[in-house]
Amino acid sequence: MTGVVLYTSPGCPDCRALRAWLDQRHVDYTERSVSDPRVADEAKRRYGVRVAPIVAVGERFLYGTFEEQLPRLPALLGLS
Numbered sequence: 450m451t452g453v454v455l456y457t458s459p460g461c462p463d464c465r466a467l468r469a470w471l472d473q474r475h476v477d478y479t480e481r482s483v484s485d486p487r488v489a490d491e492a493k494r495r496y497g498v499r500v501a502p503i504v505a506v507g508e509r510f511l512y513g514t515f516e517e518q519l520p521r522l523p524a525l526l527g528l529s
Contacts, residue, residue, distance in 0.1 A: 458501035
């Protein structure tokens with residue numbers, strides 16, 4: 450699996466849930482905060498959105514609530 454990037458926002462409950470889910474599965478990731486305007490601009494440029502959470506692996510990505518992402522996370526991350 451290539452590097453996982455998690456775009457988050459301070460105080461975001463879905464970001465917190467996603468972070469916990471990744472940590473429980475020992476998935477290494479780099480966290481980037483969209484509260485930094487440069488990171489928000491990067492997210493918009495790369496993924497078309499500035500909302501958090503966004504989980505990106507290479508060119509593939511998911512965004513939306515934790516519950517919306519959950520069914521597709523294992524496949525995105527190469528987990529069984």
